[in-house]
Amino acid sequence: MNSQEPNPDLESFREQWKAEVRAKHAASGAAQQSEKQQLQQQLQQPRAAGPSHTHARPVTQHPRKPPQSAHRSVAQDEDDDYVQPQLFDEPITTAPASSQTAYLVSPENGEPVSALEHYEKAVEKEAAGNLGDSLKLYRKAFRLDDRVDQKYRNKHFPKLPPKPAQPTPAKDVSTAVSTASKPDQPQSMKDLIASFSVMSITPAPPEVEGMPPPPCPLATLPEEILVHILRDVAILDVGDFVRLARVCRRLAYLVATEDRIWRRICLGSEFGFSGMHYYWQQQVTWKPLTETELASEAARIESIDEAAESGAGSETAVQLATTPVFTLAERARRHAEERVANTLALYHSVYERSWQRMFRHRPRIRFNGCYISTVNYMRSGQASSNQVTWGSPVHIVTYYRYLRFFRDGSVISLLTTVEPADVVHHLTREALALHAGGANPHLPSFVMRHALRGRWRLSQPGGLALADSPDAPPVVEAEAERDVTVETEGVSNYIYRLDLTLGSAGKGTKNNRLGWRGFYSYNQLTGDWGEFTLRNNKPFFFSRVRSYGVKGA
Numbered sequence: 053m054n055s056q057e058p059n060p061d062l063e064s065f066r067e068q069w070k071a072e073v074r075a076k077h078a079a080s081g082a083a084q085q086s087e088k089q090q091l092q093q094q095l096q097q098p099r100a101a102g103p104s105h106t107h108a109r110p111v112t113q114h115p116r117k118p119p120q121s122a123h124r125s126v127a128q129d130e131d132d133d134y135v136q137p138q139l140f141d142e143p144i145t146t147a148p149a150s151s152q153t154a155y156l157v158s159p160e161n162g163e164p165v166s167a168l169e170h171y172e173k174a175v176e177k178e179a180a181g182n183l184g185d186s187l188k189l190y191r192k193a194f195r196l197d198d199r200v201d202q203k204y205r206n207k208h209f210p211k212l213p214p215k216p217a218q219p220t221p222a223k224d225v226s227t228a229v230s231t232a233s234k235p236d237q238p239q240s241m242k243d244l245i246a247s248f249s250v251m252s253i254t255p256a257p258p259e260v261e262g263m264p265p266p267p268c269p270l271a272t273l274p275e276e277i278l279v280h281i282l283r284d285v286a287i288l289d290v291g292d293f294v295r296l297a298r299v300c301r302r303l304a305y306l307v308a309t310e311d312r313i314w315r316r317i318c319l320g321s322e323f324g325f326s327g328m329h330y331y332w333q334q335q336v337t338w339k340p341l342t343e344t345e346l347a348s349e350a351a352r353i354e355s356i357d358e359a360a361e362s363g364a365g366s367e368t369a370v371q372l373a374t375t376p377v378f379t380l381a382e383r384a385r386r387h388a389e390e391r392v393a394n395t396l397a398l399y400h401s402v403y404e405r406s407w408q409r410m411f412r413h414r415p416r417i418r419f420n421g422c423y424i425s426t427v428n429y430m431r432s433g434q435a436s437s438n439q440v441t442w443g444s445p446v447h448i449v450t451y452y453r454y455l456r457f458f459r460d461g462s463v464i465s466l467l468t469t470v471e472p473a474d475v476v477h478h479l480t481r482e483a484l485a486l487h488a489g490g491a492n493p494h495l496p497s498f499v500m501r502h503a504l505r506g507r508w509r510l511s512q513p514g515g516l517a518l519a520d521s522p523d524a525p526p527v528v529e530a531e532a533e534r535d536v537t538v539e540t541e542g543v544s545n546y547i548y549r550l551d552l553t554l555g556s557a558g559k560g561t562k563n564n565r566l567g568w569r570g571f572y573s574y575n576q577l578t579g580d581w582g583e584f585t586l587r588n589n590k591p592f593f594f595s596r597v598r599s600y601g602v603k604g605a
Contacts, residue, residue, distance in 0.1 A: 139595065139596050139598070140421075140472070140473075140476050140477070140595060140596065140597040140598065140599070164189070166196070167192075167193045167194075167196035167197035167200040167203075168193070168197075168200055168203050168204060168207070170189050170190075170192045170193035170196065170200075171189070171190070171193040171200045171201065171203075171204045172204065173189050174186045174187075174188075174189035174190045174193060175204070177189060180426070181426035181428055181450065182450065183428045183448050183450065184448045184450065187448070245304070245305060245308045245309065248301040248302065248304055248305035249305055249309075251300075251301045251302050251305070252271070252302055253268065253270050253271040253300055253302045253303070254271065254300070255267075255268035255271050256268065278306070279306065279310055279312065279313065282296065282303075282306060282307070282310065282313055283312070283313045283316055286313050286316070286317055287316070287317075287320065287322055288602065289602045290317060290323050290411075291602075293307065293313070294307060308408070311406075311407050311408070314406075314407035314408040314410075314411060315407045317407070317411055318395060318399075318407050318410055318411050318414075319392065319395060321459075323411075324411070324416075325391060325395050325414065325416060326388065326391055326392065326395075327419075327459050328391065328416055328417060328510050329461045329508070329509050329510065330387070330390075330391070330509055330510050330511065330512050331383075331387055331509060332461065332507055332509055333460060333461030333462075333507065333509075334460070334461055334462060334507055335507070336505065336506055336507055336539050336540065336541055336547055337505055337541065338462050338505050338507075340380070341380065343379070343380075346380075346383070394512070395410075398410065398414065412562055413562060414533075415510065415533055415534035415554040415563060416510075416554075416563055417457045417508070417510070417536070417554075417563075418457075418563060418564070418594055419457055419458065419459055419600070420596055420597070420600055420601065420602055421594055421595050421596040421597045421600060422454055422455060422456040422476055422479055422594075422595060422597060422600075423454070423455040423456075423457075423566050423592035423593065423594050423595075424452060424453070424454055424472055424476075424592060424593060424595055425452065425453040425454075425566075425589065425590050425591060425592045425593070426450070426452055426590060427449075427450065427451050427452070427453070427588050427589065427590050428448060428449070428450050429448075429449055429588045430446050430447065430448055430449070431446070431447045431449055432444060432445075432446060432447075433445030433446060433447050450469065451467065451468065451469045452467075452468060452469070452470070452471070452472065452475070453465070453466070453467050453589075453592065454466040454467075454468075454472075454475060454476070454479060455538065455566070455592060456479040457508055458481075461507055461508060461509065462505070462506070462507055462508075463505075463506045463507060463508045463538055463540070464479050464480075464481075464484060464503050464504070464505065464506070465503065465504045465506050465538070465540045465548075465550075466479065466499075466500070466502060466503045466504070467502065468499055468502055470499050472595070474496070474499065475499055476595065476597050476599075477597065477599050478496070478497035478499060478500050479500070479503070479597075483497040483500040483503075484500050484503045484505070486500070487500045487501040487503075488501075489501075504540040504541045504542075504548070505540065505541050506538055506539055506540030506541065506548075507538070507539055508536060508537065508538045508539075509536075509537050510533065510534075510535070510536055510537075511533060511534075511535040511536075511537065512533060534553055534554040534555070535551070535552070535553055535554075535569065536551075536552040536553065536554055536566065537549065537550070537551055537552075538550040538552065542573060542574075545575060545576045545577050546573050546574060546575055546576070547573070547574045547576060548571075548572070548573055548574075549570075549571070549572040549573070549574060550568075550570075550571055551568070551569040551570040551571070551572075552566040552567060552568060552569060552592070553566070553567045553568075553569055554566060555567055555591075557591075557593060561594075563594070564593060564594035565591055565592065565593055565594070566591060566592035566593075566594075567591045567592075568586050568589050568591065570583065570586075571583065571584040571585075571586060571589065572584065
C-alpha cells in the first residue's frame with residue numbers, strides 16, 4: 053500500500069473532530085451573546101427597581117458579617133452573658149429563662165463581629181471569672197487577627213506622647229528656672245471643703261429674663277432644719293445622703309463635715325455598728341438560744357486554758373470563766389450597751405474623733421446585697437490511648453459560693469454551679485423554706501434546695517476565738533475586729549465553720565471583700581474537728597442586689 057495515499061479512517065476522524073470544535077464555538081458564542089443582551093437589559097432598568105438576580109452564570113456569594121442587632125446563631129448560643137458582680141437590679145419575672153440577663157448593668161447588645169470585639173468580650177468574661185467562655189472568644193479573636201492583642205492595648209491603654217519641650221529665650225532663663233523651682237501646689241481636699249463653708253445654696257436663675265425664678269425651698273431653710281432633713285435622708289439610705297454632695301457646694305460641705313449626722317449613722321442600727329453582732333444570737337438552725345446552751349458555755353470556756361498557758365489573753369480567760377449566765381433579755385441588753393461603749397472608745401482612740409472616718413474604715417457587714425466567691429480551676433480529662441499526652445482534654449470547672457447576711461444574726465450559704473443572675477434574687481428565707489427537702493422543683497428558685505441555714509458574728513478587738521463560741525476549732529488564736537465567723541448546717545450531724553476576714557477591694561468601696569482564714573467541719577456526736585483545704589477557694593466579693601431593698605432583711 054502506498055504511503056502517500058490518504059487513509060479513509062483518519063480523514064473521517066478529522067472531519068468528525070472539526071465538526072465538534074465548530075459546534076462548541078457556536079454554543080460559546082451564543083452564550084456570550086445571551087449574557088451581553090441580559091447585561092444590557094439590566095443596565096437599561098431604573099435603579100429603583102433594585103439589582104437583578106437572574107444571571108446566566110452562577111455568581112459566588114460571599115458571606116456577610118451579621119449586623120449588631122442580628123439574632124444569635126446556633127454556634128453563638130453557647131456564649132452566655134455573665135453577671136456583673138457589682139450590682140443586680142430588680143428581677144424580670146415575665147422574661148423567659150434564656151433572657152434573664154436583660155436586667156444586668158450595661159447589657160451587651162448583639163454579638164461580637166470583629167477580632168477586637170471578640171477580644172474585648174473575652175476580657176470581660178475573664179474578669180468575671182468565666183474562663184471557659186473567655187478562652188473560646190480569645191481563640192476566635194486570634195483566628196481573625198493574630199495582632200488583636202496589640203490593637204486592644206493601643207485602644208484601651210494608649211501611650212501618651214511626651215510633651216515637646218518649649219524653647220525658652222536666653223533672657224528669660226532665670227525667670228523660667230525660678231518658676232520651675234516653685235510649682236503650683238494642688239489644693240488639698242480638706243482645704244477645698246473648708247472653702248465651701250462660706251457658700252450658700254443659690255436658687256436657679258429664671259428661665260426667661262424678667263420672670264420670677266423657680267422656687268428653691270432649701271435656699272430659705274434655716275441651718276438646723278436643713279441638717280435635720282439631711283439626717284433623715286441618711287437614715288433611709290446612706291448612699292443617697294452622700295450623693296447629695298453632687299448637688300451644690302453647700303450640701304457638699306454639710307455632707308463632709310456635719311458630724312452629728314455621721315454620729316447618728318454609726319450609732320444607729322440601720323447601717324451602723326449597733327446592727328453588728330459580736331456574739332451568737334441564735335442556733336445554726338435559726339432557733340433561739342436556750343437557757344441550757346447559755347449555761348453550757350461556761351463549761352466550754354475551759355478550752356481557753358491553752359491560750360492562758362501561753363500567756364495570750366489570760367486575763368480575758370479568767371474574766372469569761374467567772375462571768376455569770378444571764379437570761380436572753382438581759383444578755384441582749386448588756387450586748388447593746390457593750391456595742392455602744394466599744395464604738396465610743398474606738399471613736400476617741402482609733403478613728404481620730406471622726407465619725408465619718410469610723411463609718412468608712414471600721415469593719416462591718418453589709419446587708420443590702422450578697423457576697424459571691426467565683427472559683428475556677430482546671431482538671432485534666434480522660435487521656436486517649438491513641439493520642440499523645442499533650443492532646444489530652446482539659447476541663448475548666450467553675451462554681452460559686454454565696455453568702456447573704458441578715459440583721460438578726462442569721463445567714464444563708466449556698467454552693468452551686470448556677471451563675472449569679474439566676475441565684476441572687478432567690479437568696480431569701482421564703483425560697484429556702486419553699487424548697488426544703490427538694491419540694492416544688494418546677495419553680496425557678498429550685499436552686500435554693502441546696503442552701504444551708506447558719507449564723508454569723510464579728511470578733512471583738514483583742515477577743516479570743518472561743519470567747520462566745522460553744523463549738524470552736526481546736527486552735528485558739530487572738531482575733532481582730534475584722535474577723536467574721538460563720539457556722540452553717542452540714543451533712544448529717546456535722547456543722548461547717550467558715551473563718552473569714554473583712555477587707556476592701558478597689559479604691560472607693562470599703563468592706564466589700566471576705567477573705568478566707570480557715571474552713572472546718574465539726575462532728576456534733578464525737579466532738580471531732582476536721583479541716584478542709586483552701587486550695588481552690590477564692591475570696592468573696594460584695595454585690596449589691598436592689599431586690600433586697602436598701603436596708604436588707
